[in-house]
Amino acid sequence: MPDVFIIMGKTKTKKSATIRALTGVFHGKDWKVATQNETIDIFVQVRALQEAKISPKNFIRQRNGSLNILVCLWISKGNGQPDGDTYIKAFLKARWNIKEIVVLGTEKLPYDLPQDTPKPKFIHDSQNRPANWIASQVRGWWRWL
Numbered sequence: 658m659p660d661v662f663i664i665m666g667k668t669k670t671k672k673s674a675t676i677r678a679l680t681g682v683f684h685g686k687d688w689k690v691a692t693q694n695e696t697i698d699i700f701v702q703v704r705a706l707q708e709a710k711i712s713p714k715n716f717i718r719q720r721n722g723s724l725n726i727l728v729c730l731w732i733s734k735g736n737g738q739p740d741g742d743t744y745i746k747a748f749l750k751a752r753w754n755i756k757e758i759v760v761l762g763t764e765k766l767p768y769d770l771p772q773d774t775p776k777p778k779f780i781h782d783s784q785n786r787p788a789n790w791i792a793s794q795v796r797g798w799w800r801w802l
Contacts, residue, residue, distance in 0.1 A: 659723045660756045661748055662699075662799065665730040665741045670762030670783045671791060672729045676703050678792035679801065680727065690725075691802040699725040707731045707738040713747035721751070732766060742768045749773055757799050761791065 664672050682688050682701040690699050700723045702709075706716055707730070720726055730741040748755060755774045760766060761783035770777065778798050783791055796802065 658752045658754060659720065660725045660754045662725070662727045662756055663730060663741075663745070663758045664727070664761065664795070665732055665758065665777075666761030666783065667732055667763060668735075671786070671788050672705060672761055673703050674788035675759075675761065675783075675791045675795065676701060676727060676729055678788040679795060687723075690727075693800040693802065697725050699723075699727050702726065702728045705729045705731045706744060707735045710736050710738060712738060713744045716744075717747060717751045717753075726753075732760070732763070740768070742766075742770065745774060746771055759795050759798070 664675055666672050677683055680688050680690065680701050682703060685700070685702045688699055688701050690697050700720055706728065730744050732741050734740045745755060749771055757775055758777040760777045760779045762781065764779055764781040766777070780786065780791055780794060
């Protein structure tokens with residue numbers, strides 16, 4: 658089952674820009690990321706799943722078999738898709754391992770995440786920070802190079 662890295666936030670909080678700064682990827686694709694311990698193959702989903710109108714069920718079906726996934730989620734529901742919490746619960750139900758969560762643009766989530774998830778890290782003022790600064794913070798937390 659894949660390890661999942663999540664960047665989530667409200668709209669206009671630099672989620673996609675952060676993912677592009679982290680990876681150099683501009684559209685969803687497989688990529689290699691150097692970590693402090695190894696190089697990992699990772700599928701990078703730049704646009705929020707809600708923005709791309711991809712349901713939890715469809716994303717799980719599309720990405721089952723991936724070893725690692727970097728995904729972008731909105732905190733709230735939108736475009737006929739559920740909130741970020743619902744995606745995370747669906748990932749856990751599919752036995753995906755949530756490795757890391759970073760939340761942009763707020764100091765707390767409007768819901769409690771499931772017990773089996775790591776404690777999220779917050780960058781509440783992401784709208785006022787350059788994406789490469791945010792990516793630098795995330796790299797340190799995730800031990801990515």
